[in-house]
Amino acid sequence: MADGFTCKVDGQYLSACKVSRGEDLPEYKDGYCVLHYPGYVPTQDVEAHEFAKFEKTLEEKREEFEKVRASKLDCGDYDFSGTIFAEGTSAFKDFEFDAQTNFAGAKFIGDVNFSGAKFSAEDTNFSAAQFSSEWIYFEEAQFSSKQTYFLGAQFYGKQTRFWRAQFAGFVTHFSTAQFHSKLTNFAHAQFHSSSTTAFTGVEFRSEETFFMEATFLAGWWTLPELPSRREFPSGERKQRREELSGWERD
Numbered sequence: 001m002a003d004g005f006t007c008k009v010d011g012q013y014l015s016a017c018k019v020s021r022g023e024d025l026p027e028y029k030d031g032y033c034v035l036h037y038p039g040y041v042p043t044q045d046v047e048a049h050e051f052a053k054f055e056k057t058l059e060e061k062r063e064e065f066e067k068v069r070a071s072k073l074d075c076g077d078y079d080f081s082g083t084i085f086a087e088g089t090s091a092f093k094d095f096e097f098d099a100q101t102n103f104a105g106a107k108f109i110g111d112v113n114f115s116g117a118k119f120s121a122e123d124t125n126f127s128a129a130q131f132s133s134e135w136i137y138f139e140e141a142q143f144s145s146k147q148t149y150f151l152g153a154q155f156y157g158k159q160t161r162f163w164r165a166q167f168a169g170f171v172t173h174f175s176t177a178q179f180h181s182k183l184t185n186f187a188h189a190q191f192h193s194s195s196t197t198a199f200t201g202v203e204f205r206s207e208e209t210f211f212m213e214a215t216f217l218a219g220w221w222t223l224p225e226l227p228s229r230r231e232f233p234s235g236e237r238k239q240r241r242e243e244l245s246g247w248e249r250d
């Protein structure tokens with residue numbers, strides 16, 4: 001890399017340390033480029049003032065970060081693997097990701113908006129991404145990449161919304177993802193990948209999880225393992241769980 005600088009980020013995410021036309025990103029702080037700079041990380045138990053310090057260091061990188069983000073988006077470089085998105089830097093509403101899209105291992109601190117975004121390259125990868133924001137919006141997003149991965153992704157916060165999202169292409173993998181948001185909504189989602197739609201080992205820990213009117217048309221699929229209480233009230237729930245695990249074995 002230029003000037004002998006190699007970002008301290010985990011090696012698997014080094015491909016993202018670039019700006020337009022493949023130019024390497026310079027060091028921003030503490031051995032990291034601006035995308036991967038994690039902010040001040042407290043070494044002991046996080047107390048309120050420590051956490052404020054952490055947020056401030058992320059806030060400080062925002063201006064520089066936004067320049068790099070815009071430059072990458074302009075030239076179709078959608079490799080944001082391992083990137084730490086500070087509050088206010090995750091607005092991708094209606095954006096068309098028409099080239100390889102990699103958000104693997106990214107951490108989203110602020111609210112996230114991919115509503116109406118279109119993902120159409122060969123691969124779209126959100127594996128191991130962590131969404132710790134209050135609002136996580138993928139509603140009406142269209143995933144038509146050959147492979148769409150949310151393997152092991154973690155969703156926290158208040159609402160995770162995949163309402164009316166469409167998954168086409170060949171493979172859609174949510175396996176081992178964890179949904180911890182208060183509300184997780186996949187209502188009216190269309191899982192139409194031609195080969196596989198997999199929810200193997202997914203944990204639904206939300207108070208409410210909705211899959212009403214969702215359609216699964218893939219050649220092979222596994223269903224979510226734990227329907228929410230609201231969808232299958234008390235008595236019905238156990239029975240539905242048995243049915244669901246029965247389907248899974250087929």
Ligand SMILES: [Zn+2]
Nearest residue numbers: 007017033036
């Ligand atoms: Zn980096």
